[in-house]
Amino acid sequence: MAQKVSHNRVHGERLWDEGGQVWQRSLGSWLSAAEVDELVRAGHPVVVQSFEGPMRWLTPQAAREEWARVRGHFQQPGASGGGAGGAVPDARGRVYAGIAWHRQGQVLVGLQESC
Template identity: 75%
Template sequence: MRGDRLWDEGGQVWQRSMGSWLSAAEVDELVETGHPVVVQSFEGPMRWLTPPTARQEWSQVREHCVPPGAGGLGAVPDARGRVYSGISWRREGQVLVGLLASC
């Protein structure tokens, strides 16, 4: 990942644009319909998830997810102290869901 670009395992470039933050409801829909998912954090390498793994992981972190600037008190951290934000990456009409884990 570099700035507004992300390279997948196959070397394809995905791009992020303004307004690319996703609500939990939007992530719900994208994960359920089988869009690819990548978990990004500052603690280690990106993790690319298969659709079944993405559904399972999303069900565990959903309550800890809020888009930046959403207002309110923000997300409640999980047991490891992480909160998550959904972000969309796009390439040729396709959407890649990024789950950005932060402290």
């Protein structure tokens, strides 16, 4: 199976993984496309977050494939040219942003899917 479906949750600046571990997000944690490239290539864990369903935890191979698919529909909130009009939606009308979650020196890449 290429991906794992999870019923974890995000509340404010915290994300809970399946092991009950809490990941923290800090102000300014939006990632650029180059940063996501680097983190995915380095094998950091990736979770796809959507308001429509559960988080999807991706294997390293699935993360590379998902990132290749969504990279052209990526925006960095707050960056020049990265606002709501900064990305072209995919076939489902979605755009994506990258969020850095941290826990004990580790980085979790969150790909935030939105309309």
